[in-house]
Amino acid sequence: MYGEQTSQIQPGIKVIHVDKRFGKVSVLKDITMEVKANEVFGLLGPSGSGKTTLVKLIAGMAEPSNGEVYVSGVRMPNLNMLNNIGYMAQSDALYSELTALENLAFFAALVGLNGAVRKQRIEEVMQLVNLANFLKRPIATYSGGMKRRLSLAIALLHRPQMLILDEPTVGIDPVLRKSIWDELRNLSQSGTTILLTTHVMDEAEKCTRLGMIRDGQMIAVGAPDELKQSTGSQTLEDAYLVYGGVRK
Amino acid sequence: MRVRSLILRIVRQFFHDKRTLALMILAPLLILWLVALIFNGNTYHPKIGAVDIPRHIVVSLDNQGAVVQSYSSNAAALNALSLQKLDAAISFAGGVPHITLEGSNPSKSKTVLLLVQKVLLQPANPAPSQMQPPVIRYLYGSATMSSFDNFGPVLIGVFAFFFVFLIAGIAFLKERTTGTLERLMATPLRRWEMVAGYVVGYGIFTMVQACLIAWFAVGVLGMMMNGQFLYLLSVTLLLSMTALTLGTLLSAFANSEFQMMQFIPIVIVPQIFFSGLFSVDNMAPWMRRLSEIMPLYYGADALRNVMIRGKGFSAIWPDLCVLLAMSLVFMALNVFALRKYRKI
Incomplete structure (x- = not known):
């Protein structure tokens, strides 16, 4: 291990021997992983495998029972670090009585965006997720996919160094999904570290590297092609089955 | 902030x-x-049972907004009172008015007392000084209820x-x-x-x-x-x-x-x-x-x-x-x- 000083200037995410228990139920078992800067790292696993719990530990919303989590070299949870993280929850955490603009303004203020900068960023992110024409509409009138896109827009507001997206593209149509993925790649090339969870295999293919999670354990880590090659599988689904011990 | x-x-x-x-x-x-x-309603018309009381008092009770019903005996009036058909019963004994109130509802009691007092003090009646103050009894409750x-x-x-x-x-x-x-x-x-x-x-x-x-x-x-x-x-x-x-x-x-x-x-x-x-x-x-x-x-x-x-x-x-x-x-x-x- 490097000392504290060197790790502080290291971008990216480090998870070291992390366990998470809720009461007697063990949700994460000895997870160790690393996400490098400029990577789009995907966590692949079925629902209930512990993806969301792991993501919350990294986003600083919960503390591991054992082990350590570092974001850009800072031990999590850490309040100041939260300003550098853009988080998109699995369930759309929006205020349905308010309009999209009011939701955006609220979350923008929480991360310290004000005045002209706030206004400009709100316009930019809403263009990006193709919702610019729906700014004044109350969230109650939004469809499921529109809410997902707005959640993503909120996560992007403050240009965070680190994007943590829990199931970002559920309910979004293929055309828009492609444009969101293009944008994620752009962000990653300009230096943003992206961690996302998914249970959709074709989406997992688009990640730089993948971590496969099953029953709270990391069963494999690697680039999608690597994972397929080393198991001799045609698809990621097959590879997942091999690593999960279901298929030889 | x-x-x-x-x-x-x-x-x-x-x-x-x-x-x-x-x-x-x-x-x-x-x-x-x-x-x-x-509880504050002032349009309530109290129901009063009259047992053998002067005709002019019945008339002025009526004028004040009471619903007056005559009873032949005290017992009959008290019975009606206990069945909650009346709010009060009035009778005279030796020239002194006796008022019995149902009493479970303070605002109704208050209405009755105010009304009866107004009637008894009217000029048509004997001068107030000659008038004995009425005897007031409560069937239920008391005068000090909230x-x-x-x-x-x-x-x-x-x-x-x-x-x-x-x-x-x-x-x-x-x-x-x-x-x-x-x-x-x-x-x-x-x-x-x-x-x-x-x-x-x-x-x-x-x-x-x-x-x-x-x-x-x-x-x-x-x-x-x-x-x-x-x-x-x-x-x-x-x-x-x-x-x-x-x-x-x-x-x-x-x-x-x-x-x-x-x-x-x-x-x-x-x-x-x-x-x-x-x-x-x-x-x-x-x-x-x-x-x-x-x-x-x-x-x-x-x-x-x-x-x-x-x-x-x-x-x-x-x-x-x-x-x-x-x-x-x-x-x-x-x-x-x-x-x-x-x-x-």
Whole structure:
């Protein structure tokens, strides 16, 4: 291990021997992983495998029972670090009585965006997720996919160094999904570290590297092609089955 | 500032949800008004049974708005009285009027007595000096029973408390159930900022509610008001603050709006029983002391002191201090309860 000083200037995410228990139920078992800067790292696993719990530990919303989590070299949870993280929850955490603009303004203020900068960023992110024409509409009138896109827009507001997206593209149509993925790649090339969870295999293919999670354990880590090659599988689904011990 | 943005958001939500706003602000007024109508109604026509009384008295009772019915004997009238067909029975014995009141409802008794007194003092009757004062008896109850003026101040407290408790509690709960609370914990918002934002954001509407209730009770309903309006306002406001902080705290222990409603019989109803609406003198002494942990008890005590006894700050400051202390404790506990969502 490097000392504290060197790790502080290291971008990216480090998870070291992390366990998470809720009461007697063990949700994460000895997870160790690393996400490098400029990577789009995907966590692949079925629902209930512990993806969301792991993501919350990294986003600083919960503390591991054992082990350590570092974001850009800072031990999590850490309040100041939260300003550098853009988080998109699995369930759309929006205020349905308010309009999209009011939701955006609220979350923008929480991360310290004000005045002209706030206004400009709100316009930019809403263009990006193709919702610019729906700014004044109350969230109650939004469809499921529109809410997902707005959640993503909120996560992007403050240009965070680190994007943590829990199931970002559920309910979004293929055309828009492609444009969101293009944008994620752009962000990653300009230096943003992206961690996302998914249970959709074709989406997992688009990640730089993948971590496969099953029953709270990391069963494999690697680039999608690597994972397929080393198991001799045609698809990621097959590879997942091999690593999960279901298929030889 | 983050607290300010939270406050702004709450205010905006309120204006998008006008029905909840109306419930919080207008419902207490509506209920107070209904209670005032029931207990203060001056259009009530009392039913009086007359046993062998002079014809001109029957006529003037009638003129005063009473519904007079004649009975042949005292026994028959008393029987009708006990069956609640009459509010009072009047007879003369040796030139002295005897009035028997049903008595279970103080406002009806009062109406009857006022009316009968007016009739007996009329010039058509013998000069008042010659007239023996009437003998008044009560079938049930007594002359000293309370009236709206007596429990009105407590009602102000009860309704202010009830609606703020429920609405603030459910709003905070919604923040949990929709996942926005968890989402907020992924922002640099601190737990105390969250609680403070709610207290001030809702406090704005609570203040409007307190002002309206106080003005409505005194100005429109004409509730007895012997003290300073400012004291009435500060007691109502502090009591609502306690309800606000308690409601948001208890929402941590509810998983749904339905479970929040379940706090009504547990948190609200016992407080109403101990608030002074009902006499607790017959209760075991240790049980009576339960009232000492109830915010409404202190609020009602202060409200009565201000409105009925016309007392000032020197009499109500202990109550105000207790309410303030309770609010601060509930806030602190809530900041602690939010640890469930984020440890720092």
